[in-house]
């Protein structure tokens with residue numbers, strides 16, 4: 001399995017799930033931009049993902065998966081003993097799907113591109129921040145009394161939530177009004193798999 005990734009981006013979510021599951025993976029670093037390239041060999045990354053974005057997961061059978069949530073579900077379902085997702089057909093699984101879609105559409109795509117690209121202008125960033133705060137309030141309520149998004153157990157939704165909400169750090173967004181989220185980020189950050197994934201991304 002190969003993971004095309006860029007440090008500091010949403011590709012950390014499938015990477016974290018891979019480390020939580022203790023799987024082997026070859027990391028391929030991608031330099032994003034107008035002409036994204038695979039750093040190791042200078043290949044045009046659009047040959048792998050025509051839209052030029054990470055993450056991309058290349059499976060051992062040669063299949064290429066794009067879309068982080070699809071990768072997370074694939075990883076959890078291929079390794080059910082890892083306990084990163086509730087079984088298909090359960091009410092908990094419905095909740096997982098709901099949260100993955102919420103994180104992808106309401107959080108991830110509010111943070112990025114609007115808060116990371118100054119070229120959109122301060123007005124767009126302000127609208128995005130207001131949108132984000134309303135959505136963080138929903139997460140804050142969910143985390144009240146729950147160590148992880150779906151309850152007592154870390155799962156793939158947490159890999160994704162941690163990855164995107166931790167962008168408050170580079171963006172210098174204070175979490176004073178969101179104490180449960182702040183505690184949650186530290187709880188997830190303390191997991192050995194996070195340290196392992198960060199270490200591997202420095203020296204892939």
Ligand SMILES: N[C@@H](CCC(=O)N[C@@H](CS)C(=O)NCC(=O)O)C(=O)O
Nearest residue numbers: 009010032052053054055067068069
């Ligand atoms: N829908 C994709 C979005 C992935 C995405 O937004 N990737 C960002 C990094 S967080 C990226 O590579 N952006 C560069 C670009 O779009 O050119 C997914 O959920 O996997």
